[in-house]
Amino acid sequence: MKTASPFEYLAQPTNLVAVRFDGQTYQLPKGENLAAALLAAGVRSTRENPGSNAPRAAFCMMGACYECRVRIDGASVQACMIQVRDGLVVEKMQPIGGQSYER
Amino acid sequence: MSANDRRDFDLAIIGAGPAGMAAAAQAASAGLSVLLLDEQARLGGQIYRDIERTSEQRGRILGKDYLAGRALVDDLVKSSITYVPQASVWQADQDGHLCYTVEGLATQTKAHRVLLATGALERPVPIPGWTLPGVMMAGAGQILLKQSGLVAKRAVIAGSGPLIYLIAAQMVRAGNPPLALIETQTAADFWQAQHHLAGALRGWRYLIKGLGLIGELRRAGVKRYRGASDLQAEGQERAEALRFSHRGKQQWLACETIFLHMGVVPNTQLSRAMNLDHYWSAAQHCFHPKTDGWGRSSAAAIFIAGDGAGIAGAKGAELAGRIAALRIAADLGRLDEATMAQSATPLHRELARERAARPFLDRAYPASSQVLAPDDATMVCRCEEVSAGDIRRYAAMGCDGPNQAKAFGRAGMGPCQGRYCGLTVSMLLASVNQRSLDETGYFRIRPPIKPLTLGEIAQLDDPDAGAKEVMDLG
Ligand code: FES
Numbered sequence: 001m002k003t004a005s006p007f008e009y010l011a012q013p014t015n016l017v018a019v020r021f022d023g024q025t026y027q028l029p030k031g032e033n034l035a036a037a038l039l040a041a042g043v044r045s046t047r048e049n050p051g052s053n054a055p056r057a058a059f060c061m062m063g064a065c066y067e068c069r070v071r072i073d074g075a076s077v078q079a080c081m082i083q084v085r086d087g088l089v090v091e092k093m094q095p096i097g098g099q100s101y102e103r
Numbered sequence: 104m105s106a107n108d109r110r111d112f113d114l115a116i117i118g119a120g121p122a123g124m125a126a127a128a129q130a131a132s133a134g135l136s137v138l139l140l141d142e143q144a145r146l147g148g149q150i151y152r153d154i155e156r157t158s159e160q161r162g163r164i165l166g167k168d169y170l171a172g173r174a175l176v177d178d179l180v181k182s183s184i185t186y187v188p189q190a191s192v193w194q195a196d197q198d199g200h201l202c203y204t205v206e207g208l209a210t211q212t213k214a215h216r217v218l219l220a221t222g223a224l225e226r227p228v229p230i231p232g233w234t235l236p237g238v239m240m241a242g243a244g245q246i247l248l249k250q251s252g253l254v255a256k257r258a259v260i261a262g263s264g265p266l267i268y269l270i271a272a273q274m275v276r277a278g279n280p281p282l283a284l285i286e287t288q289t290a291a292d293f294w295q296a297q298h299h300l301a302g303a304l305r306g307w308r309y310l311i312k313g314l315g316l317i318g319e320l321r322r323a324g325v326k327r328y329r330g331a332s333d334l335q336a337e338g339q340e341r342a343e344a345l346r347f348s349h350r351g352k353q354q355w356l357a358c359e360t361i362f363l364h365m366g367v368v369p370n371t372q373l374s375r376a377m378n379l380d381h382y383w384s385a386a387q388h389c390f391h392p393k394t395d396g397w398g399r400s401s402a403a404a405i406f407i408a409g410d411g412a413g414i415a416g417a418k419g420a421e422l423a424g425r426i427a428a429l430r431i432a433a434d435l436g437r438l439d440e441a442t443m444a445q446s447a448t449p450l451h452r453e454l455a456r457e458r459a460a461r462p463f464l465d466r467a468y469p470a471s472s473q474v475l476a477p478d479d480a481t482m483v484c485r486c487e488e489v490s491a492g493d494i495r496r497y498a499a500m501g502c503d504g505p506n507q508a509k510a511f512g513r514a515g516m517g518p519c520q521g522r523y524c525g526l527t528v529s530m531l532l533a534s535v536n537q538r539s540l541d542e543t544g545y546f547r548i549r550p551p552i553k554p555l556t557l558g559e560i561a562q563l564d565d566p567d568a569g570a571k572e573v574m575d576l577g
Contacts, residue, residue, distance in 0.1 A: 010254060036253055060523075
């Protein structure tokens with residue numbers, strides 16, 4: 001879900017490219033950290049946790065907590081460890097049948 | 104130097120923060136072939152994250168200590184080393200074999216010596232609601248600022264430790280002061296810390312800096328609640344408020360972002376996976392890998408420098424990196440013992456000064472009892488949603504160590520591999536079982552320490568795979 005962002009850029013980024021997240025298109029700065037860019041775009045949650053289905057989002061921003069996992073090209077990746085590129089298609093991680101991400 | 108990482112290196116360094124960068128430059132100047140692997144896209148580690156591209160505006164906000172990282176980078180880029188960014192090391196053994204992945208391509212290599220410079224993690228801060236979107240580690244807030252120039256608009260900072268003043272001051276300078284600091288340390292903590300004041304005075308620069316930051320916050324009108332307890336993040340789909348007790352009263356602050364911080368602890372994931380010896384540090388409430396005065400671990404070919412060996416800060420990490428590199432150069436016969444000792448003496452002296460302030464800071468800003476021993480209802484393992492009460496129940500059922508806890512529930516078995524629950528699980532079990540932390544131990548960490556695909560493992564047999572992103576500095 002897209003809301004007003006709780007974060008603000010010090011300087012408005014330029015060189016925006018189109019990125020799909022969870023079925024919506026966002027204009028995100030090319031080369032920016034994907035987790036940061038989604039946060040700045042007002043995306044509050046990037047996955048639901050298996051078990052409780054509770055919403056989760058980036059927590060450590062340094063590759064340690066794995067809370068920022070998203071699906072790109074079918075693979076689970078840490079959004080805080082990759083960079084925005086043009087045409088990126090990102091899916092929210094949703095547990096299948098509530099228990100696991102595996103199909 | 105050619106960028107072929109299929110041959111043996113004299114030294115492989117894991118982590119390009121202050122310890123790793125300083126060690127790489129020092130080792131290269133002694134003529135060693137050096138491979139520097141780092142998970143991030145750019146040099147600096149977390150403390151100097153994105154230092155190479157920072158703007159003047161960002162530099163002014165982040166301050167002089169951050170900008171000090173530039174000299175390390177400048178030194179390094181003049182050196183002849185092989186630097187591989189975005190390299191995730193998932194296996195390392197005590198003989199110097201390493202496996203790592205760069206953008207989905209797996210590579211293995213061998214080095215005569217390995218230096219782990221993997222730095223610190225923030226201590227887990229298990230409070231009710233800490234899994235809600237909008238609750239982040241304070242370090243994450245700082246990374247967003249350093250790396251992306253992003254600042255939180257309506258945020259509170261909760262916990263304890265000198266870092267929260269720095270982050271708050273940076274937010275003030277960025278034009279978005281935090282709504283409040285909710286600090287868990289008490290006046291009693293401060294007075295007890297006075298026993299260590301003599302040591303702290305040797306590190307007086309830190310005290311002056313801390314006072315300067317607190318003054319900056321006061322002038323900006325940032326409200327501080329000291330001696331706060333019972334922190335609780337509230338919200339439905341995301342953080343909407345922080346609830347806490349202060350001077351016997353319930354407080355409730357509406358906010359959009361909650362930054363948590365209770366100090367930093369060594370990141371021992373790799374040293375654990377390598378089966379190196381560790382011990383419990385009662386003063387810092389965390390495990391440290393065993394190292395000697397040169398950073399040598401319990402395995403002769405493996406060294407550890409920087410916060411990963413015990414928290415001493417960025418300057419201390421840089422010094423420890425240089426010291427380890429000198430020792431390694433002497434090990435490999437590139438420096439004679441006398442020259443090595445002569446070069447190391449002033450570094451050791453300076454490192455002792457850096458460490459002098461720690462006991463004071465550890466005592467004045469302890470992790471709160473709420474996070475060291477969370478209530479039963481608090482979720483401890485975020486990945487597998489295991490509560491503190493679950494862990495206590497396992498202990499009552501005869502579970503005496505973290506590895507048995509995995510058989511009772513799934514604590515520590517999620518993708519973070521215990522990085523944000525391991526310490527809490529060990530402390531809870533030790534406390535219920537009335538055993539020491541050294542007896543209780545820690546999760547057994549098995550490689551790969553990062554999730555891998557089968558394709559990545561298969562590539563290891565393919566001689567043409569890997570080494571795609573290798574960059575040559577120098
Ligand atoms: S936010 Fe922690 S791994 Fe990405």
